[in-house]
Amino acid sequence: MTTDTLEKTDYTQLIEDLAKKGRAAQRKLARASDAEKAAGLRAAAKAIRADSANILEANAKDMAAGEKRGLTGAMLDRLKLDEDRLEAIAGAIENVAKLPDPVGEVIDNRSSPSGFGLERVRIPIGLIGIIYESRPNVTADAAALCLRSGNAALLRGGSEAIHSNRALHAAFAKGLEEAGLPADAIQLMPTQDREAVGAMLKAAGLVDMIVPRGGKGLVARVQEDARVPVLAHLDGICHTYIHADANPDMAREIAVNAKMRRTGICGAMETLLIDSGFAEGDKVLAAIADAGCELRGDERAQKLDTRVKPATAEDWDTEYLDAILSVAVVDNIDEAMEHIAAHSSGHTEAIITDNDEAAERFLAEVDSAIVMHNASTQFADGGEFGLGAEIGIATGRLHARGPVALEGLTTYKWQVKGKGQARP
Numbered sequence: 001m002t003t004d005t006l007e008k009t010d011y012t013q014l015i016e017d018l019a020k021k022g023r024a025a026q027r028k029l030a031r032a033s034d035a036e037k038a039a040g041l042r043a044a045a046k047a048i049r050a051d052s053a054n055i056l057e058a059n060a061k062d063m064a065a066g067e068k069r070g071l072t073g074a075m076l077d078r079l080k081l082d083e084d085r086l087e088a089i090a091g092a093i094e095n096v097a098k099l100p101d102p103v104g105e106v107i108d109n110r111s112s113p114s115g116f117g118l119e120r121v122r123i124p125i126g127l128i129g130i131i132y133e134s135r136p137n138v139t140a141d142a143a144a145l146c147l148r149s150g151n152a153a154l155l156r157g158g159s160e161a162i163h164s165n166r167a168l169h170a171a172f173a174k175g176l177e178e179a180g181l182p183a184d185a186i187q188l189m190p191t192q193d194r195e196a197v198g199a200m201l202k203a204a205g206l207v208d209m210i211v212p213r214g215g216k217g218l219v220a221r222v223q224e225d226a227r228v229p230v231l232a233h234l235d236g237i238c239h240t241y242i243h244a245d246a247n248p249d250m251a252r253e254i255a256v257n258a259k260m261r262r263t264g265i266c267g268a269m270e271t272l273l274i275d276s277g278f279a280e281g282d283k284v285l286a287a288i289a290d291a292g293c294e295l296r297g298d299e300r301a302q303k304l305d306t307r308v309k310p311a312t313a314e315d316w317d318t319e320y321l322d323a324i325l326s327v328a329v330v331d332n333i334d335e336a337m338e339h340i341a342a343h344s345s346g347h348t349e350a351i352i353t354d355n356d357e358a359a360e361r362f363l364a365e366v367d368s369a370i371v372m373h374n375a376s377t378q379f380a381d382g383g384e385f386g387l388g389a390e391i392g393i394a395t396g397r398l399h400a401r402g403p404v405a406l407e408g409l410t411t412y413k414w415q416v417k418g419k420g421q422a423r424p
């Protein structure tokens with residue numbers, strides 16, 4: 001069904017229809033065994049491989065439209081598929097099939113004071129709506145993780161990836177059908193009209209959870225419209241603090257990597273905080289500037305390297321997703337943590353230091369989803385954390401924070417096993 005021509009007022013009905021189908025499919029999925037779900041994913045991977053010519057043709061259409069619209073190199077790189085990337089997508093689905101089924105896992109087992117047995121058992125969340133950027137692999141990753149964890153998904157990818165997403169989704173659904181699983185478990189939103197996103201956000205009781213994965217525009221929409229519980233996967237204004245007791249070589253290497261490895265991902269460092277007691281701040285900045293990065297800093301940062309331009313107040317709250325870095329010099333760890341508390345988006349922050357006491361304070365006191373000691377913020381990733389895959393990085397404060405994979409897509413229920421107890 002293509003509903004690009006729907007009247008805006010129809011979107012509430014559209015979401016209701018999609019949600020009903022998704023919920024019915026989820027109930028069937030809940031009865032599928034571990035082996036059946038794994039087989040469904042292997043069949044989806046096989047269907048994607050078999051359909052590769054069609055998917056790559058669809059992607060070529062998206063790329064041509066993206067180039068015409070003037071998408072940046074980083075955005076085009078996110079959007080692009082080729083044989084190798086498609087094989088990686090199919091391989092990732094197979095890897096998710098190999099992960100242990102989280103559903104039914106007993107996460108707590110105890111006796112109550114009244115003598116009945118109590119177990120907390122993992123269950124799927126239900127129907128999950130996922131809104132994400134124009135990156136086709138997310139369609140497959142999110143579909144695979146939701147299916148493996150027994151959830152139905154309603155996927156709404158970025159508009160620039162529409163043809164790629166439709167082709168990938170069609171192949172995935174074909175694989176599920178061939179394996180005898182309900183194809184409606186993984187649905188793709190049939191319109192790109194943002195009003196339909198609004199309707200999905202308001203669909204309390206129909207959609208169980210929304211994962212918004214994106215930047216400021218999406219944040220504003222979510223804040224305005226969301227009536228469904230939200231597991232926010234939002235922007236990354238990530239900081240690295242070089243403490244006075246940092247090893248200079250390590251500080252330089254980590255800072256260059258955190259900014260320049262891939263500037264367009266949410267885990268890229270956007271602000272560097274240099275302690276005034278650290279002797280080699282100039283060398284760190286020189287290395288970052290030599291790697292091709294524009295530097296914007298406060299007055300003390302400008303004194304460390306002539307290439308540092310003056311930062312404006314806006315810079316400290318900007319996610320550049322580009323080769324631009326804001327730099328501030330701070331006098332101690334408290335000042336660094338205050339800056340982070342004021343400007344971070346709650347994604348990932350790192351401290352570079354050989355001082356264990358400072359590291360422990362930073363890890364305990366900085367309130368972001370991921371806090372790191374002596375490592376690059378670019379490691380903020382489910383695969384790098386050994387989770388097999390990820391929906392993304394949850395930046396809010398709910399049950400799942402940081403990389404969200406299978407466990408983060410489940411909730412639990414209490415199972416009470418009595419012997420005839422009645423409460424006095």
Ligand SMILES: NC(=O)C1=CN([C@@H]2O[C@H](COP(=O)(O)OP(=O)(O)OC[C@H]3O[C@@H](n4cnc5c(N)ncnc54)[C@H](OP(=O)(O)O)[C@@H]3O)[C@@H](O)[C@H]2O)C=CC1
Pocket residue numbers: 131132133134156157158159160192194195197198213214215216217218221232233234235236265266319321391392393394395
């Ligand atoms: N935390 C995480 O795991 C991740 C976070 N990100 C963040 O995503 C951002 C970069 O991606 P970018 O493509 O710019 O993301 P956008 O926020 O522009 O788009 C993401 C998705 O949200 C939709 N969207 C955006 N604004 C609205 C709106 N007002 N109403 C309805 N839907 C909307 C887009 O739809 P449309 O097609 O209409 O534009 C798209 O599907 C960065 O901030 C990055 O940090 C990226 C990856 C992972």
Ligand SMILES: N[C@@H](CCC(=O)OP(=O)(O)O)C(=O)O
Pocket residue numbers: 078133135264265266267378379380381382390392393
């Ligand atoms: N955790 C992932 C981040 C994915 C990500 O940020 O996506 P995008 O912004 O679309 O490039 C990684 O480190 O590759």
